[in-house]
Amino acid sequence: xxxxxxxxxxxxxxxxxxxxxxxxxxxxxxxxxxxxxxxxxxxxxxxxxxxxxxxxxxxxxxxxxxxxxxxxxxxxx
Amino acid sequence: xxxxxxxxxxxxxxxxxxxxxxxxxxxxxxxxxxxxxxxxxxxxxxxxxxxxxxxxxxxxxxxxxxxxxxxxxxxxxxxxxxxxxxxxxxxxxxxxxxxxxxxxxxxxxxxxxxxxxxxxxxxxxxxxxxxxxxxxxxxxxxxxxxxxxxxxxxxxxxxxxxxxxxxxxxxxxxxxxxxxxxxxxxxxxxxxxxxxxxxxxxxxxxxxxxxxxxxxxxxxxxxxxxxxxxxxxxxxxxxxxxxxxxxxxxxxxxxxxxxxxxxxxxxxxxxxxxxxxxxxxxxxxxxxxxxxxxxxxxxxxxxxxxxxxxxxxxxxxxxxxxxxxxxxxxxxxxxxxxxxxxxxxxxxxxxxxxxxxxxxxxxxxxxxxxxxxxxxxxxxxxxxxxxxxxxxxxxxxxxxxxxxxxxxxxxxxxxxxxxxxxxxxxxxxxxxxxxxxxxxxxxxxxxxxxxxxxxxxxxxxxxxxxxxxxxxxxxxxxxxxxxxxxxxxxxxxxxxxxxxxxxxxxxxxxxxxxxxxxxxxxxxxxxxxxxxxxxxxxxxxxxxxxxxxxxxxxxxxxxxxxxxxxxxxxxxxxxxx
Numbered sequence: 001x002x003x004x005x006x007x008x009x010x011x012x013x014x015x016x017x018x019x020x021x022x023x024x025x026x027x028x029x030x031x032x033x034x035x036x037x038x039x040x041x042x043x044x045x046x047x048x049x050x051x052x053x054x055x056x057x058x059x060x061x062x063x064x065x066x067x068x069x070x071x072x073x074x075x076x077x
Numbered sequence: 078x079x080x081x082x083x084x085x086x087x088x089x090x091x092x093x094x095x096x097x098x099x100x101x102x103x104x105x106x107x108x109x110x111x112x113x114x115x116x117x118x119x120x121x122x123x124x125x126x127x128x129x130x131x132x133x134x135x136x137x138x139x140x141x142x143x144x145x146x147x148x149x150x151x152x153x154x155x156x157x158x159x160x161x162x163x164x165x166x167x168x169x170x171x172x173x174x175x176x177x178x179x180x181x182x183x184x185x186x187x188x189x190x191x192x193x194x195x196x197x198x199x200x201x202x203x204x205x206x207x208x209x210x211x212x213x214x215x216x217x218x219x220x221x222x223x224x225x226x227x228x229x230x231x232x233x234x235x236x237x238x239x240x241x242x243x244x245x246x247x248x249x250x251x252x253x254x255x256x257x258x259x260x261x262x263x264x265x266x267x268x269x270x271x272x273x274x275x276x277x278x279x280x281x282x283x284x285x286x287x288x289x290x291x292x293x294x295x296x297x298x299x300x301x302x303x304x305x306x307x308x309x310x311x312x313x314x315x316x317x318x319x320x321x322x323x324x325x326x327x328x329x330x331x332x333x334x335x336x337x338x339x340x341x342x343x344x345x346x347x348x349x350x351x352x353x354x355x356x357x358x359x360x361x362x363x364x365x366x367x368x369x370x371x372x373x374x375x376x377x378x379x380x381x382x383x384x385x386x387x388x389x390x391x392x393x394x395x396x397x398x399x400x401x402x403x404x405x406x407x408x409x410x411x412x413x414x415x416x417x418x419x420x421x422x423x424x425x426x427x428x429x430x431x432x433x434x435x436x437x438x439x440x441x442x443x444x445x446x447x448x449x450x451x452x453x454x455x456x457x458x459x460x461x462x463x464x465x466x467x468x469x470x471x472x473x474x475x476x477x478x479x480x481x482x483x484x485x486x487x488x489x490x491x492x493x494x495x496x497x498x499x500x501x502x503x504x505x506x507x508x509x510x511x512x513x514x515x516x517x518x519x520x521x522x523x524x525x526x527x528x529x530x531x532x533x534x535x536x537x538x539x540x541x542x543x544x545x546x547x548x549x550x551x552x553x554x555x556x557x558x559x560x561x562x563x564x565x566x567x568x569x570x571x572x573x574x575x576x577x578x579x580x581x582x583x584x585x586x587x588x589x590x591x592x593x594x595x596x597x598x599x600x601x602x603x604x605x606x607x608x609x610x611x612x613x614x615x616x617x618x619x620x621x622x623x624x625x626x627x628x629x630x631x632x633x634x635x636x637x638x639x640x641x642x643x644x645x646x647x648x649x650x651x652x653x654x
Contacts, residue, residue: 031125058125075287
């Protein structure tokens with residue numbers, strides 16, 4: 001059975017100017033209970049790779065540079 | 078020792094799940110005997126995992142001297158659960174509740190105190206006073222983490238357990254699992270295992286339709302329930318579903334515990350109170366459901382009559398603790414507690430002893446029916462346990478597991494079983510195409526909503542079971558493109574197990590009990606002559622899902638005149654009103 005990709009708008013936004021993941025920081029990636037934040041291999045910054053968010057906030061609360069914002073997923077807004 | 082080139086890790090005590098009960102269990106085991114090796118395995122990262130990743134706003138079941146006695150508490154929870162409880166387990170909790178509060182206090186967890194320095198207890202339950210606010214409760218996980226480090230518990234983050242292992246005599250022998258980022262398998266041989274994997278909170282679909290917008294942390298998807306079942310453990314009263322009152326579309330509790338003592342309450346569309354008591358019980362949920370479906374529905378959280386300072390206090394607690402995105406949700410819809418009531422709804426179903434009474438059967442020592450396997454927290458069957466119960470049973474399990482581990486030598490492993498399980502773990506990544514886990518998960522959870530959400534109807538549940546079993550037939554088609562999708566593929570198999578258990582357990586108990594939690598329209602009455610039992614669900618010798626009845630242990634505390642108090646939830650209007 002062939003598989004298609006579908007797009008979805010994700011709730012967690014990372015400000016790439018503030019994010020220091022390229023300098024070795026992995027705080028938001030470490031604390032995510034659903035493991036949906038990963039390093040974007042093109043930019044070296046953190047990003048939300050999977051739309052599987054509980055909008056629980058540790059990523060935002062623990063980010064040392066205030067780069068992360070958690071929005072309410074579109075379906076709930 | 079190696080199996081399939083995978084080194085076997087040896088430990089005395091293994092704790093699976095690093096949320097609330099798990100860290101307490103691990104710390105307790107090390108406190109009992111620092112020379113023992115204790116491993117804490119966590120699917121996410123212990124720093125921020127489980128139900129209280131952002132803290133907790135209060136204790137819902139604190140038995141504090143001067144405000145309540147253990148006997149009063151045991152009686153209240155027995156009545157709230159229509160009599161089907163294991164009182165010795167409730168009593169073990171109740172007597173250890175206050176020493177645990179003092180222990181947490183000494184660790185730096187802040188509880189609300191009054192001007193004299195006493196704990197500032199609030200009455201939310203129908204009969205007694207058990208709620209202790211903790212407005213600064215956002216740092217609980219940090220405090221637990223510090224204790225884990227100080228006691229030198231070994232932590233393995235980002236590993237999910239997939240099956241428990243047993244020795245030839247039927248004792249627990251460890252577990253097998255997989256790394257969620259690399260798909261590397263892990264085999265741990267353990268003399269005792271404590272499971273604390275939380276609720277099964279990803280069985281139903283939330284009304285928002287967002288798969289991860291569940292009431293429970295979606296990492297709590299029922300792995301522990303499924304693993305216990307496959308290890309031959311008894312599960313109890315699974316038909317006593319968790320169904321909670323939530324804000325409509327947002328998975329934050331409506332928080333009777335927070336708003337109730339400050340004057341907020343659950344109201345109908347006309348702003349009228351319709352339930353006597355906002356404490357979450359099946360009977361309360363049944364009245365909630367009836368109002369929701371009635372001409373005076375839907376249901377709302379009413380705060381708009383409160384003073385500005387009170388509303389600010391409520392906002393501070395609700396918007397910084399437990400589910401802090403709540404404020405953003407309200408902002409997005411322009412909802413202000415001062416101006417209008419907030420629409421409420423009911424949650425999807427789940428298994429969660431924190432709020433109901435279902436789970437892996439656990440006695441007052443934390444023991445399951447598999448020797449050497451202990452359970453604590455939302456997955457264990459001790460009724461209405463909440464966060465403090467998770468801590469207390471974490472502690473109890475830590476003590477029991479150490480005692481068991483010390484009494485035995487190295488367990489013998491079943492290599493054939495392990496090799497078979499490794500194949501099951503590797504299968505989804507070996508498929509180039511097939512069905513992605515997300516699609517299979519959506520399908521089974523949608524079926525759960527359509528056919529199992531109460532009110533329960535026999536024929537509907539039978540169709541639901543048939544459809545769920547049809548999804549199970551598709552499991553060999555599961556495919557995963559990366560280790561993360563593999564995690565979801567393993568999880569969906571636990572979700573299917575839990576969905577089947579939910580259907581079969583509900584069909585087994587041919588009566589109604591626990592209000593909405595097990596409201597069977599075609600068996601509307603409570604039938605104590607046939608069903609004053611714990612229902613058992615287990616795997617029989619043929620490998621089939623089977624049922625039985627477990628007698629209810631003699632009560633330690635008689636119920637007396639108040640035994641029907643929770644049956645009188647609806648506000649009675651005066652005859653001349």
